[in-house]
Amino acid sequence: NSVVQPLLTDLYQVTMAYAYWKTGKMEDKAVFDLFFRKNPFRGEFAIFAGLGECVKFLNNFRFSCSDIAYLQEILPNVDQGFWEYLSQLDASQVVTMSAIPEGYVVFPKVPLIRLEGPLPVIQLLETTFLNLINYASLVATNAARFRITAGDGVQLLEFGLRRAQGPDGGLSASKYCYIGGFDGTSNVLAGKLFGIPVRGTHAHAFVNSFSSLDDELQVNPEAVLPQQPKLSFCQLAMSWLTKISPILNILEHETNKGELKAFLAYAYAFPRTCLCLLDTYSVIKLNLNICIFPFMDIKLGYPIIYTLDTQGIVVILHSLIYFTGLVTNCWNTQGTTFRVECCNGRNNSSLNFYTLMCYCFPHRSGLPNFLAVALALNEYGYRAIGVRLDSGDLAYLSRKCREAFVLIADQFESPWMKKFTVVASNDINEETLISLKEQKHEINSFGIGTHLVTCQKQPALGCVFKLVEVNGEPRMKLSEDVGKINLPGKKSVFRLYSEDGLAILDLIQLCSEKPPEVGKKILVRHPFIESKRAYVCPYKVELLYRDYWGNNGLTQSFPSLQELKKTASDSLKTLRQDIKRELNPTPYKVSVTNEMYNFLHELWLKYAPIGELS
């Protein structure tokens, strides 16, 4: 990305660099830690991502002549010598970087990246590193959470480009969602640049663009076809529609013929990969004089829906709203003799006067149309793939679709139809996934956009970058609450595992300490609460840091996106289920050695001046 360059930083990094330079501190050897303080999304883990981009940035860190000229313009009273220093600066030559491998599960307070080098140089890296790590890790974590919630049996597709925060936000989202556990994206450029599988079929506009049914499409049958169909593609579909309508309990004229034409056109263009979007048209029942009173049934907490049907009969309908905002298909009539089944609703808790003014029965138009096209296509030797639902009660509709697939498959001895894919999209978040699971959905694939890429639940991770050592002396920022105190000094981190391969805890210690040993009992401590201590005897010990950048450049070959995806998946497997669950997860333990504990607390007391009470 061409905008990832030294000037993609906060001005104060440059003014600080100058003040360091001006006061003779440009060769001070500094150690900075990059870490976050709180897990995102009310969870107890995060996925570390963005490291590869940081390495690229480090490798290219040089100020251009136009950069220097611009800085001279905005900082007019700075010594010329500083501009010479900056223009000769090559961060890749003077910086050392250790980090946890990209894709690992990581936890608060544990430094993800440790950077060493001249104080002004590391300072100049801060903002860009934070920018590159913060969103990447946040969205990878979000994707991992969606994956955990959805389970391994379904396909997850990232559909967020249009709602992402700018072009690069969209690309980053595609990339890091893939690492975090998604199977593909709708973003073509992400496919081209990163090799991520790309998916997509058609939108509502496609269906809308067709209005009438004509008979122009001549499908070329697959070569292997035993016998040529006698009817045209369109006639075939119409004849199938006539056959299946009574089985699906709909009236043939209820299906929209523009939609049928659109499905035929799509099948004609993509006979081998036909997947149709079902919910463009609705069969409207009670389509006159419908109004909704904007008051709530206090007892039930449901909005009351009041309507007049075409005969002027009063119908009162209840629409149940889940805590997630999904409206179910539960309608009950009161004071009349008939029941109306309906499914509709938006993932929107502010149900107002307009909401639900017309009622959508996509399985009454889209579904029969699709099945007719699929059966026609079959006669030409092609198998359709499935359907997409983009509105309404996805659990209910997916079950209705599956029922219809099975019904038609059995009726016409076409067992392959039972396995049609159901793709669902439309404002899906973690809660929706949980709710859909509880309702035993029949969805095979989810297309997830806004909530995934904008990380609606928590749109920023809040990584920080703190000075922990200058010229071998530890540094500590004391102000404010303990949650914000950083662990001073140059540190190592080990992950200790139990015999079953699960991670027990992360242990932070000083670099000067001996690493923990397999089979040897060690005392581990909470960094701030004196009484929280435990002995642990690790079955396996892993040094979390790898050296990514030495004075001679990249010291590790950088993994491919596929490898990063596997790293994330493997790393998540080492985490106990209760740490990963959505509701009240157990915190993972981040501990320090006894030596680190004492070092930290002595330094704390040393730095903290003693006040006087008056």
Add this chain to the structure above:
Amino acid sequence: NSVVQPLLTDLYQVTMAYAYWKTGKMEDKAVFDLFFRKNPFRGEFAIFAGLGECVKFLNNFRFSCSDIAYLQEILPNVDQGFWEYLSQLDASQVVTMSAIPEGYVVFPKVPLIRLEGPLPVIQLLETTFLNLINYASLVATNAARFRITAGDGVQLLEFGLRRAQGPDGGLSASKYCYIGGFDGTSNVLAGKLFGIPVRGTHAHAFVNSFSSLDDELQVNPEAVLPQQPKLSFCQLAMSWLTKISPILNILEHETNKGELKAFLAYAYAFPRTCLCLLDTYSVIKLNLNICIFPFMDIKLGYPIIYTLDTQGIVVILHSLIYFTGLVTNCWNTQGTTFRVECCNGRNNSSLNFYTLMCYCFPHRSGLPNFLAVALALNEYGYRAIGVRLDSGDLAYLSRKCREAFVLIADQFESPWMKKFTVVASNDINEETLISLKEQKHEINSFGIGTHLVTCQKQPALGCVFKLVEVNGEPRMKLSEDVGKINLPGKKSVFRLYSEDGLAILDLIQLCSEKPPEVGKKILVRHPFIESKRAYVCPYKVELLYRDYWGNNGLTQSFPSLQELKKTASDSLKTLRQDIKRELNPTPYKVSVTNEMYNFLHELWLKYAPIGELS
């Protein structure tokens, strides 16, 4: 931005384009509207932004050979003719675009952009247009809301780069926040690329990197200086610290000398623009055995803080949490005879066991240190600029700072000190700004990051792109709720103004209708509620659409960033105050003409099939 290219789109746009091409619809003339359905941030307006980027995209819309090669790879069964069609496609030659000017206040349902051209071509523009408009408009609107809330008297700076969604997210945020009403950014690259004023001084790490006070800095006095100071810069500052400490009621040894050195170093580097961050060090009172009980005083809703001071005296402290999550400085002792004044807190509603374990008194270290440096600097003929606060109760601390400025200024006859700038940062959102105002803060400048750039309150705008006409025939998507029904046909939009220059309403009508006339009464209608009608007699009528792209390219010169900023500010001034207010704003009226109303409802009934009750 190099990633803004035709492949930055959803795959289904390409598959649809192929299906259109394959079924002979590539020359169908389509009209699409881009609009949003709901105002962001629970407000009643938005600022339209991102149009300039769309124009650039349109101008460069050509598929490269490698794009075509990649598409061929992922869509293997597509006719060769389509790839030839795509590779020759130049959107800039066949598309017409009208739009509301960038920077205007805009409202739901009103098409912001109207695109006309061949169906597959416009379809291929959809995702990229949405991506470019959605975040730009969202963040510009957010910035405008912050500006309205903060008032015109303060400076607003965007500090969000490190928390933005990727590098480009950071750049877009800087640009569109500036349009929306911010005065500057910390993002240097945004300054270089867009000419936005850049601001920044130093961070906590800068202060932390200094530990001892030495006497090395030789400040060159301003040439105009009447007499040379006798003491060195450092000695001067120390002597001033001795003089001001009793006035500020602190003990000289309570101030941190590493911090003093850091301020001296910064002043030495930037004698003309010295602005110091005050809250790195805290004077700790009661620094031993402090613990906080994690239970709440039910009656007050405050957490109870319980502590033992160094003499073992029990102190019970109350810490008031506002609804915004700010913790105030209100401590009350109970059962003992002394009061402790304290200020601290995080903008964090989950105050837990650790929070507040140490107490921060930045005005007891940072403030005296800064004042000593400012007074020393003054003797060399330089005037310091001010201070930055990055934690704690910003209203309280800013008032304390101002009090100290005035006190010291009066004492030493230095009235210029009274006007020191106070910059505040730290997780500021709209609610914080309101709360700070109520508490009569003394802040001159706000640095705002996370909440601004991630649009935490609502991280996606949700613009959509709908087909409204094909070959002169209107199109309408019916499914789901009325809120999602689009207005069919090719339309014009007029903004009607009253005599005082305020906008009365936006009027949507068919292109074939006569424009409304000044001084002529017209009937305007709610698009969906039959009974909501009104007459209006406009004092001024403005056609909102300008032609931005004709078949020959750009038809308007595109305004500069400064001009866009002014457009936004002017446009906001035409909006009534009650529409702009934060709490329960009045909705702005978006209306249709009587003709448009009838057209819409006839079409609706025509499209909506009549079901049968059984």
